[in-house]
Amino acid sequence: MTLQNTLQQIYDLPLSNAIRENVNAFPLLESLHVLAITLVFGTILIVDLRLVGYASHRRSTNRLITELLPFTWIAFGLAIISGGLLFASNAMAYAANTEFRLKLLMIAAAGINMAIFHAATQRTIDQWDEDATPPFAARAAGVLSLLLWTAVIFLGRWIGFTLDVLF
Amino acid sequence: MNVQSFGDWLYATPISSTFRETSWIIPTVQSIHILAIAVVVGSALVSELRLASVLANDEPAGKVVRRYLPWLWRALVVLLLSGVMLIVAEPARTLGNTVFWAKMALVLFAFAATVMLRRPLLRDDAPPAAKAVSWLLLAVWIAVIFCGRFIAYT
Numbered sequence: 073m074t075l076q077n078t079l080q081q082i083y084d085l086p087l088s089n090a091i092r093e094n095v096n097a098f099p100l101l102e103s104l105h106v107l108a109i110t111l112v113f114g115t116i117l118i119v120d121l122r123l124v125g126y127a128s129h130r131r132s133t134n135r136l137i138t139e140l141l142p143f144t145w146i147a148f149g150l151a152i153i154s155g156g157l158l159f160a161s162n163a164m165a166y167a168a169n170t171e172f173r174l175k176l177l178m179i180a181a182a183g184i185n186m187a188i189f190h191a192a193t194q195r196t197i198d199q200w201d202e203d204a205t206p207p208f209a210a211r212a213a214g215v216l217s218l219l220l221w222t223a224v225i226f227l228g229r230w231i232g233f234t235l236d237v238l239f
Numbered sequence: 240m241n242v243q244s245f246g247d248w249l250y251a252t253p254i255s256s257t258f259r260e261t262s263w264i265i266p267t268v269q270s271i272h273i274l275a276i277a278v279v280v281g282s283a284l285v286s287e288l289r290l291a292s293v294l295a296n297d298e299p300a301g302k303v304v305r306r307y308l309p310w311l312w313r314a315l316v317v318l319l320l321s322g323v324m325l326i327v328a329e330p331a332r333t334l335g336n337t338v339f340w341a342k343m344a345l346v347l348f349a350f351a352a353t354v355m356l357r358r359p360l361l362r363d364d365a366p367p368a369a370k371a372v373s374w375l376l377l378a379v380w381i382a383v384i385f386c387g388r389f390i391a392y393t
Binding site: 098099100102103106107109110111112113114115117118131135139140143222225226229230232233 | 262265266267269270273274276277278279280281282284285294295298306381384385387388389391392
């Protein structure tokens with residue numbers, strides 16, 4: 073089982089060991105992870121509500137996307153780094169955890185949804201940028217994104233209740 | 240009636256046992272709590288960065304505040320309700336915890352600052368906001384998140 077070996081190697085890294093041994097490291101990384109996910113979801117939420125056509129949201133869609141996307145990406149980077157370190161500290165248990173696997177799947181689905189939006193739907197944005205209600209493809213992308221990221225947060229919280237802690 | 244005995248009484252109530260013994264309730268309420276924090280963080284980020292003249296400077300600050308302040312209030316209501324449920328479920332974990340009370344103090348401070356310094360900006364003739372307040376408020380919300388996560392470890 074090469075995957076098991078790889079996970080064991082990650083678990084045995086000095087960095088992983090340091091996270092396990094320092095009493096404050098894990099909660100600090102978790103706090104950074106929560107901060108990152110609230111920034112990711114908070115900024116995506118604003119764009120998604122605009123895509124869905126939420127009434128009080130009258131700013132140009134394209135402007136919102138170009139303004140907020142850098143924040144989303146930086147926050148997502150912080151989530152990946154903090155999440156990666158949390159994973160490394162207990163690699164086998166996370167890899168075996170159903171909620172963790174589903175969470176990765178949901179993040180991948182959210183990424184595909186976003187890629188399709190940028191590659192296809194956003195190309196015609198000049199035609200509907202200022203419309204109160206964007207076209208169906210944009211609304212669908214917004215709804216799907218909200219559902220997927222909500223699932224990511226729920227699954228992430230569930231990991232803490234289902235993980236077999238090994239240390 | 241001190242905090243300890245109130246916590247013991249709360250712990251013994253049927254509703255508290257139900258919350259604890261129904262496996263999905265606490266993680267569900269915690270997830271909703273995090274979603275609401277995300278709404279606060281998103282609203283605070285775009286409003287405060289506009290007030291600090293970092294973002295969306297083509298729009299009047301008042302317009303941005305008018306758009307996002309209602310979201311902040313709604314999210315705070317959800318946070319309060321879900322937070323109360325979490326206290327009812329596990330009183331000892333929260334009421335006897337210094338980090339929890341530090342978090343409450345920070346939330347109260349952020350709430351007061353929002354009422355006194357942000358709500359007036361809804362008026363059309365509002366004076367411009369001090370930029371330092373924006374950075375302070377963002378820092379306070381970040382501190383609230385850290386305290387919230389550390390409650391489970393103290």
